[in-house]
Amino acid sequence: MPAEARAVPPAGWSRVDDGPDPGRLITGRDRLARDPFFEVLHRRLLELLAACRGELALDVGCGTGEAVSALAAGGVRAVGIDRSRRMLEEARRRHPVLRLVMGDARHLPIACGRGRSGAGRTGVSSPG
Numbered sequence: 001m002p003a004e005a006r007a008v009p010p011a012g013w014s015r016v017d018d019g020p021d022p023g024r025l026i027t028g029r030d031r032l033a034r035d036p037f038f039e040v041l042h043r044r045l046l047e048l049l050a051a052c053r054g055e056l057a058l059d060v061g062c063g064t065g066e067a068v069s070a071l072a073a074g075g076v077r078a079v080g081i082d083r084s085r086r087m088l089e090e091a092r093r094r095h096p097v098l099r100l101v102m103g104d105a106r107h108l109p110i111a112c113g114r115g116r117s118g119a120g121r122t123g124v125s126s127p128g
């Protein structure tokens with residue numbers, strides 16, 4: 001794992017809006033996404049999720065919405081959820097047409113249906 005990834009304090013991602021500089025976390029996230037380690041990870045994840053084409057998938061902790069965007073481009077009916085107002089603002093700025101919802105992973109505002117794990121398939125009911 002890149003040193004930069006280890007440098008981000010775990011609490012920083014749990015409470016982005018309470019931190020001293022949410023913008024710095026966004027910049028750091030963008031830098032990390034360009035790291036070969038994460039590029040490979042991200043590409044592989046999207047390959048696995050290609051099996052969900054046409055299905056509804058929820059990206060919990062979607063951040064700036066890059067994975068939701070890639071899934072949507074691949075034909076997955078993707079919805080992103082994040083608890084950070086600042087991250088969602090940035091996600092909506094970057095991807096105005098995506099379905100992005102504010103909410104906490106511990107109390108999802110979307111009722112989860114029955115899903116299948118393994119290939120990363122998760123069914124969720126429509127957020128409306």
Ligand SMILES: C[S@@+](CC[C@H](N)C(=O)[O-])C[C@H]1O[C@@H](n2cnc3c(N)ncnc32)[C@H](O)[C@@H]1O
Pocket residue numbers: 013014015016029060061062063064065066067081082083084087103104105106
């Ligand atoms: C590493 S960042 C973004 C990751 C994103 N999936 C990506 O690939 O860019 C983690 C995100 O998880 C969000 N997060 C952390 N705890 C959360 C929770 N309990 N519920 C929802 N989102 C949460 C943070 O606000 C942050 O946007």
